Amino acid sequence: MTTEGGPLEAIVLAAGGGRRFGGAKLTSPWRGGLLIDGALAAALSAPVARVVVVTGADPRVAEAAKVFAEAQGGANRLVVVHAADHELGLSASLRAGFAAVDAKSRGALLFLGDMPLVPHNIPARLADALKGDVIAAAPVCRGRRGHPALFARALFDRLAELDGDLGARGILDSLGERLALVETTDTGVLVDIDAPGDLNRLQ
Numbered sequence: 001m002t003t004e005g006g007p008l009e010a011i012v013l014a015a016g017g018g019r020r021f022g023g024a025k026l027t028s029p030w031r032g033g034l035l036i037d038g039a040l041a042a043a044l045s046a047p048v049a050r051v052v053v054v055t056g057a058d059p060r061v062a063e064a065a066k067v068f069a070e071a072q073g074g075a076n077r078l079v080v081v082h083a084a085d086h087e088l089g090l091s092a093s094l095r096a097g098f099a100a101v102d103a104k105s106r107g108a109l110l111f112l113g114d115m116p117l118v119p120h121n122i123p124a125r126l127a128d129a130l131k132g133d134v135i136a137a138a139p140v141c142r143g144r145r146g147h148p149a150l151f152a153r154a155l156f157d158r159l160a161e162l163d164g165d166l167g168a169r170g171i172l173d174s175l176g177e178r179l180a181l182v183e184t185t186d187t188g189v190l191v192d193i194d195a196p197g198d199l200n201r202l203q
Helices: 036-044 059-069 089-098 122-129 151-158 171-173 196-202
Strands: 007-013 050-055 078-082 108-112 136-141 150-154 180-182
Touching: 007 036, 007 059, 007 089, 007 171, 007 180, 036 059, 036 108, 036 122, 050 059, 050 089, 059 078, 078 089, 089 108, 089 196, 108 122, 122 150, 122 180, 136 171, 150 151, 151 171
Parallel strands: 007 050, 007 108, 050 078, 136 180
Antiparallel strands: 108 150, 136 150
């Protein structure tokens, strides 16, 4: 699938060990499936050619992603990559994900595997915002910037230079008017799962 200006891809970060959760967070039960299913569903519904899932600490994530994509009819769009250096922090997962994006893609939507409630209309709205001088887009709810975020290829080199457990927040903060903020009232762009109690509360 393509949008104006060329194809986009999606990246789902799913390499973390879920230490605060007690481990195996993304393969924990969630609404009749697994927690990672929520992020995968949003990514597969996005206007993207492929969905790149970055695995790491939990060896069951890769198979879980394949099973869910098959059930959704999206197995042919799924790409699973393993971040061998995932223990170095979030930046390692980001590097693995963006390195796997097709060279013909004009950008990539970045999803977090522990955010299961991302509204499915948001990725298309972010894609529509990526035009002119805008090189990134992110949703905003109640004054807070959320996920997923969309990065144009012009930012890939900066993302590859991140180190340690730093995410891409600093890059987005630096963009000024080149970052498009898409307003939404859906708090799903803010909700992530850190502890088992979070799952229980949202179930």
